[in-house]
Amino acid sequence: MLDVLIALIPxxxxxxxxxxxxxxxxxxxxxxxxxxxxxxxxxxxHKEITVGDFSAAVTGLLLALNVPVTLPIGMLIIGDAFAIIIVKMLFGGLGQNFMNPALGARCFLFISFAKWMSDFATDAYTGPTPLAILKGGEEAAGLAQPELLNMFLGSTAGTIGETSALAILIGAIYLLVKKIISPRIPVAYIASFAVFILIFAPGHQFDFMYMLKEICGGGLMLGAFFMATDYVTSPITPNGKIVFGIILGILTGLFRMFGANAEGVSFAIIFGNLLVPLIEKVTVPKSFGKKPEKEAK
Incomplete structure (x- = not known):
């Protein structure tokens, strides 16, 4: 958890x-x-105080990075309480929760305070987010398309921690080098999402520039490296990690391309978390020398 905090510094x-x-x-x-x-x-x-494991700190930081800077602090604290008490502690604490606490709280805030969670206007950025412009609609009508370089570097509107793909990648490299996370989930996630966008994006089939903008925009990079890889809520089997990543990529593509909202990462990962027991069941490696059940009978 301390390494995750360090990786989120950029x-x-x-x-x-x-x-x-x-x-x-x-x-x-x-x-x-x-x-x-x-x-x-x-x-x-009357439980042991476990804040020294830094998991609560990671949840707090991830939730802060997933909300707009304009979100009232009181609402953010409500989200913190939901993440810790409802998603984490009521299920037994660290290691027992069935979904990522920060993402569960983000979805709760989005449903409860949709207006505030969708307000990205600041003194520096007065227009919609790059993803909203890419998706189109009345809000983005007549606006210039976002530049890929700006989206990669992060000079755009969005939540506090999602705008800079470069900063997220720096932290991700740290986690990969230290072998804190496996590359299977993020690679399968991003690759399957990219393929989905190239094939199914309305009006942008095989538009590689559009695909790259979708990858750099919104919470995809942050979700792929820092939340989809959560030890507790992701598969532990090697093949399960790949299947999990592919499912997340497809779900994110479906939500973004055909849903009402321009984003979709949070809901995709939460839906994926619910499928983890099934994914692990069908991807458990067979013991060496063990005969199939029918043959054994």
Whole structure:
């Protein structure tokens, strides 16, 4: 968990650079709130205080990076409480939750406070996000298409930690080099999403530039490397990781291309989390020398 916090530093620093002190305040408050809420819950439930494992801090940071800088701090703290108490602690704590706490809280906030979670207007960025422009519609009508370089570097509107694909990749390389995460899930996720976009994107079939913009835009990179790879809510079998990544890529493509919202990563990963027990069941390696059940009978 400490390595994950370290790997998220580039995205966090760029988020503060891109959106100002409001982003820094939300990052600090969200981390502090998650740690405090977990400690208070465990104290009153007469459980061992486990905030020293840094999992609550990771949840707080990830949730802060997944919300707009304009989200009221009170709403963010409500999301922190939902992530820690409802998604994590009520299911038994770290290792028992069936979905990623930060993403569960992000979806809860999106459903509960849709207006605030969809407001990305700041002093620096007054228009819609690049994904909203790519998707089109009345909000994006007449606006210039986003530049791929700006989307890669992060000089765009969006949530605090998702805009810079470069910053996210720097952190991802750190995790891969230290072997904290396996490349199977993120590679399968991004590759299957890319293929889906090339084949099925309405009006943009085999448009490689459009595909690259979709990869760099929104929460795909952050989700692929930092949330889809969550040890607790992702498969442990090698083939299961690949299947899981492919499912996430297809679901994200479906939500983005044919859904009402321009994004889709959070809901795709949560749906994928629900399928993990089934994925693991059908991808468990056969023991060496073991005969198939029918043959054994």
């Amino acid at each position: 995205a966090s620093v760029f988020g503060v650079y891109n959106f100002g002190l409001g982003a820094l305040a939300r990052i600090i408050i969200s981390i502090a709130a998650c740690v405090a809420i977990e400690a208070i819950y465990e104290y009153f439930m």
